[in-house]
Amino acid sequence: MRLSRYFLPVLKETPAEAQIVSHRLMLRAGMIKQSAAGIYSWLPLGFKVLRKIENIVHEEQIRAGHIPMQMPTLQSADLWRESGRYDAYGEEMLRITDRHDRDMLYTPTAEELITDIFRSNVSSYKDLPLTMYQIQWKFRDEIRPRFGVMRGREFYMKDGYNFDLSKEDALHAYNRHLVxxxxxxxxxxxxxxxxxxxxGPIGGDDTHEFLVLAETGESEVFYDSAVTDLTFGDREIDYDSVDQCQAIMEEFTTKYARTDETHDEAVFNEVPEERRRTARGIEVGQIFYFGTKYSDAMGATVQDADGKKVPVHMGSHGIGVSRLLGAIIEASHDENGIIWPEGVTPFHAGIVNLKQGDAEADAACEALEKALIAAGLEPLYDDRKERAGGKFATMDLIGLPWRITVGPRGLKNGVVELTSRRTGESEEMAPEAAVAKLIEIYADHRVSGL
Amino acid sequence: MRLSRYFLPVLKETPAEAQIVSHRLMLRAGMIKQSAAGIYSWLPLGFKVLRKIENIVHEEQIRAGHIPMQMPTLQSADLWRESGRYDAYGEEMLRITDRHDRDMLYTPTAEELITDIFRSNVSSYKDLPLTMYQIQWKFRDEIRPRFGVMRGREFYMKDGYNFDLSKEDALHAYNRHLVxxxxxxxxxxxxxxxxxxxxGPIGGDDTHEFLVLAETGESEVFYDSAVTDLTFGDREIDYDSVDQCQAIMEEFTTKYARTDETHDEAVFNEVPEERRRTARGIEVGQIFYFGTKYSDAMGATVQDADGKKVPVHMGSHGIGVSRLLGAIIEASHDENGIIWPEGVTPFHAGIVNLKQGDAEADAACEALEKALIAAGLEPLYDDRKERAGGKFATMDLIGLPWRITVGPRGLKNGVVELTSRRTGESEEMAPEAAVAKLIEIYADHRVSGL
Known part of the structure; x- marks a missing residue:
């Protein structure tokens, strides 16, 4: 993409309404624009990251054997009356009346509708296990929306639902989601x-929240510092293996780590003192096992092997897709702007032409752009007639992890400069070497699709 | 995908409420399920096709130089008051009041919001031309929703908007969209x-609708049969070339082709009689040039080269993404079910095992499945213990364009059967040859992403 043809309305001033750094940076980098309280347009740069995150979530859900589908944003109130949540949900549910005076709502979550789809179509234990999920817009009419996409009203969420014959099977689904x-x-x-x-309002006893540690997190958290040493890495997992999934669940959840809602000072004090940590965290996902709460209320049963009708065991599992942009920025930025991790960066590398209009520099930039595109990478080429300082500031603000700087002086020696946004370190090398290095860096960070 | 693990609730009975064939087939093939009048859940098979269509639209818009972004589904009424459409739109606009009693609406289209984004960020002619688009859920509170996804209330639409300095530039954008x-x-x-x-309610003089001819179409259309001989084919287009885009626009719009709204009997009668056709058509897209209608009303101006403030020339351009599933099925089915074109099929090929449980047949099916996946294709393997007749009926109903049939008898001779859904013709060949043939067939039909 050529920056001269892109729509990237970066702001020089820090918007006064933004209280936290991710909100400030998303506005300044031209990623979002508020259209009403807690409701945002996703400008091109923001949409690109949103779509990358969405695609990573899709890829990993499909890898785990979960089946993508999609439910509507508006639902009839009737199903929510069956479960009892229409009255229980409170003012955060946006209630709507259509032209025929029917009660509708903008769905904050979809346990009722997916249970209805299940009960209408599945009647035998032979069709289990089954996990379906969607990534869809949701609405929660927050009384005081704030922090940009972190606590907006219209938000993009992955919500998945498992249907199993027994508690044991449903707990395997729980572990599979955790992994x-x-x-x-x-x-x-x-x-x-x-x-x-x-x-909370989903119900059930077993639940884990996934939290990213950050000073601006809304939750206070207490944990054994040993949990931060755990990494998943590139393990190959058989998601059908009950033992493998359970072992990983135990590895990642045995050490003390709780939100303030479930914090237990006595248990916490058993952690060696030097490993006890109190911090703040941003919730980016949650998994639930709630058994037969919805299947009982809504009559979602199957015939078991003995021909007996039994209610299915269920759980639901969410990832805050739009909120993740805020969480990633909270966890990865500096005073100059965002620092995108390679896995979600909107463009793989920036190309900065130090002397736009210089025939040699222009040709070198175009050749780099072409070579990167041919390798399946997406560069953002700043081809504007701007001072180098302004170009660097824009690249730093929008946070592309790698920048190639091209100027007449370097080209005389046959080199360009490859700079890491994270470390600030630069290395001079031939243009071909820079392309080769980027291909190598991104080999492990490919996301399918748009 | 193994059918035993998929969620494909096909119906044996034809649902009584469905009046047209695409609606019947989408219900019977387990693609959609109505959740409220005119509001549907997209079950896994339907969602897969929806996503493919979405990705094709994205790829072609990006190829034309248009920039993807996304606007929210709910908007404040204020912007619609500025343009005057809040009062003008009528009862099809779903009006919503939030907990703070603010007037909101579920957007049926987004001229106002995109114009607001433009005027907030662009002030110079140097930033033009600019075309941005989104694919997003929309809502129209139809008084009598019908025909399934063809005339639903909640629907998925691509809507794009161009901003140009002059009428001439905007007409190039119009032609670029047409191409x-x-x-x-x-x-x-x-x-x-x-x-x-x-x-209609968008406004403007220049507009073309894209119509698919089908008996069940909602519009009566009149055309010169010579227009149906035109094909775009694999032309390489430079979308920046005014001349190329205009030539194609003229090639495709000069011959008589009008909806009943603009039909002119006198002009029609100049078409040679043997080429005059009257038929019905399904609208699957529309492009508009409406000049400064919204930029005047909302103050969207730029400074031109002389430093003078001028309103931008705009157009908007829609593709009915969810409705396209219905239109494709109306145009491509037979008495046994859907016949997906290769470009949008949910799975590239079905694998039918005639003797599930037979070690050799099972192994051959698994090898085929593996080889197709390795080639980047997605097979649907019917591994259920069902009669062959039932498996064939399911495959015909869901409409995968190619089926590989595997049975012990054929395997003894080293062959499987490759069958075209469209022609019904079968050919025996070695499994490797079937894989090679499918790779060749799909070489021109790759869609990025999920």
């Missing part, structure tokens, strides 16, 4: 720690 | 004919 989430967040360059949490 | 749409529909296996139409 797939660990992998998902790591691909985004995030450490998200599963912590014992409270189930 | 990109021709390419888009052809990739989906559709012939969509641009016809002169009426602009």
């Amino acid at each position: 797939s989430y660990l992998r998902t967040y790591e691909r985004m360059g995030l450490q998200a720690i599963p912590m014992r949490a409270d189930s | 990109s749409y021709l390419r888009t529909y052809e990739r989906m296996g559709l012939q969509a004919i641009p016809m002169r139409a009426d602009s």
Whole structure:
């Protein structure tokens, strides 16, 4: 992409309304624009990152054997009356009346609708296990939306639902989600720690929240510092293996890590003092096992092997897709702007032409752009007639992890400069070497699709 | 994908509420399920096709130089008051009141919001031309939703908006959209004919609708049969070339082709009688040039080269993404079910095991599945213990364009059977030859991403 043809409305001033750094940087980098309280347009740069995160979530869910589908944003109130949540949900549910005076709502979550789809179509244990998920816009009418996409009203969420014959099977689904989430967040360059949490309006006893440690987090968290040493890495997992999934669940959840809702001072004090940590965390996902809560209320049963009708065991599992942009920026930025992890960066590298209009520099930039595109990478080429300082500031602000700087002086020696946004370190090398190095860097960070 | 692990709730009975064939087939093939009047869940098979169509639209828009972004589904009423459309739109606009009693709406289109984004960020002619688009859920509170996804209330639409300095530039954007749409529909296996139409509530004089001929179409259309001989084919287009885009626009819109709204009997009668056709058509897209209607009303101006403030010239351009599934099925089915064009098929080929449990047949099916996946294709392997007749009926119903049938008898001679859904013709060949043939067939039908 040529910057001269892109729509990247970066702001020089820090917007007054933004209280936290991710909100400030998303506005300044031209990623989002508020259209109403807690409701944002995703400008091109923001949309690109949103789509990358969405695709990583899709890839990892499909890898775990979960089936993508999509439910509508508006639902009839009737199903929510069946579960009892229409009255229980409170003012955060946006209630709508259509032209025929029917009660509708903008869905904050979809346990009822997916249970209805299940009960309408599945009647035998032979069709289990089954896990379906969607990534879809949701709405919660927050009384005081704030922190940009971190606590907006319209937000993009992955929500998945498992249907199993027994509690044991449903707990395997729970563990499978936990494993797939660990992998998902790591691909985004995030450490998200599963912590014992409270189930809130979804219900159920077993639940873990995934939290990213950050000073601006909304939750206070307590943990054994040993949990931050755990990494998932590139393990190959058989998601059908009950033992493998359970072992990983135990590895990642045995050490003390809890939100303030479930914090237990006495248990915490058993952790060696030098490893006890109190911090703040941003919630980026949550998994639940809630048994037969919805299947009982809504009559979602199957015939078991003995021909007996039994309610299915269920859980639900969410990832805050739009909120993840904020969480990643909170965890990865400096005073000059965002620092995107390679897995989610909107463009793989920036190309800065120090002397736009110089025939040799222009040709070298175009050749680099072409070579990167041919290798399946997406460069952002700043081809504007701007001072070098302004170009560097824009690249630093929008946070592309790698920058290639091209100027007449270097080209005389046959070199360009490759700079890491994270370390600030630069290396001179031939243009071909820079392309080769970027191909190598991104070999492990490919995301399918747009 | 193994069918035993998929969620494909096919129906044996034809649902009584469905009046047209695409609606019947989408319900029977387990692609959608109605959750409220005119509001559907996209079950896994339907979602897969929806996503493919979405990705084709993205690829072709990006190829034309248009920039993807995304606007929210809910908007504040204020912007719509500025343009005057809040009062003008009528009861099809779903109006919503939030917990703070603010007037909101579920957006049926987004001229106002994109114009607001533009005027907030662009002030110089140097930033033009600019075309941005989104693919997002929309809502129209139809009084009598019907025909499944063809006339639903919640629907998925691509809407793009161009901003140009002059009428001339904006008409190039118009032509560029026309060209990109021709390419888009052809990739989906559709012939969509641009016809002169009426602009309705969007406004403006210049507009073409793209119509797919089908008996169940909602519009009566009149055309010179010579337009159906035109194909876009694999032309390489420079979308920046005014002349190339205009030539294609003229090639495809000069011959008589109009909807009943703009039909002119006198002009029609100049077409040689044997080429005059009257038929019905399904609208799958529309392009508009409406000049300064919104930029005047909302103050979207730029400084021109002389430093003078001038309103920008705009147009908007839509593709009915969710409705396209219905249109494709209306245009491509037979008495046994859907016949997906290769470009949008949810799975590239079905594998039918005639004797599930037979070690040799199972192994051959698994090897085929593995080889197709390794080639980047997605097979659907029917591994259920069902009669062959039932498996064939399911494959015919869901409409995968190619089926590989594997049985012990054929395997003894080293062959499987490759069957075309469209022609019904079968050919015996070695499994490796079947894989090679499918790779060749799909070489021109790759869609990025999920």
